[in-house]
Amino acid sequence: MNAKSGPIGPFRQTAYGVNGLRFFRHRQKIFSPFLLVGTGANNQSPSGMVPVGNTGSSTRTYGTAGVGFLTSLWKWGGAIRVGVQDLHTFGNGNYNDAIASIGLQIPLGSAGGSCRIGSGCRPRRSSAAPAGGAGCSAPQESANCPA
Numbered sequence: 001m002n003a004k005s006g007p008i009g010p011f012r013q014t015a016y017g018v019n020g021l022r023f024f025r026h027r028q029k030i031f032s033p034f035l036l037v038g039t040g041a042n043n044q045s046p047s048g049m050v051p052v053g054n055t056g057s058s059t060r061t062y063g064t065a066g067v068g069f070l071t072s073l074w075k076w077g078g079a080i081r082v083g084v085q086d087l088h089t090f091g092n093g094n095y096n097d098a099i100a101s102i103g104l105q106i107p108l109g110s111a112g113g114s115c116r117i118g119s120g121c122r123p124r125r126s127s128a129a130p131a132g133g134a135g136c137s138a139p140q141e142s143a144n145c146p147a
Contacts, residue, residue, distance in 0.1 A: 017042075017062065020037055021034045021036055022036075030071055030073075033067065033069045034067070034068055035067055036064070036065065036066040037065050038064040039062065039063050040061070040062055040064075041059055041062065042062060060089045061089075062087055063087075064099075066083055066084050067084060068081060068083025068084065068101075070082075070105065076107075077107040078105060079104075080103070080105070081105050083100070084100045085098075085101075086098055087099055
């Protein structure tokens with residue numbers, strides 16, 4: 001960058017935001033697509049020479065939208081998450097960033113039962129369930145659980 005278009009030297013950006021994922025019905029363990037939407041704010045702080053009239057720091061809001069998928073290849077519940085999104089920052093010229101990401105999702109704690117995505121079993125029922133159905137977590141084909 002030069003003095004006419006922006007700061008010269010190192011540049012630091014800190015962002016805080018919230019994203020929500022919307023998975024589709026009938027999630028499969030091997031491939032679960034999702035939509036992503038989010039919002040937040042980022043603080044941009046150049047260090048070094050700053051153009052005249054610039055305070056050197058600015059906080060801007062942003063919105064983001066994207067798509068991706070989750071795939072789990074392991075029995076322990078871990079998954080790989082892949083996504084792409086467009087992050088639009090408001091103010092200061094309204095610019096966009098295209099973001100591609102890949103990550104490892106590691107489950108912490110208990111899932112609340114023995115059912116996993118794609119395992120063919122149903123979640124546990126509450127203790128108020130009819131007799132013969134309380135606490136059922138067996139596969140649907142099992143004679144121990146009502147259909």
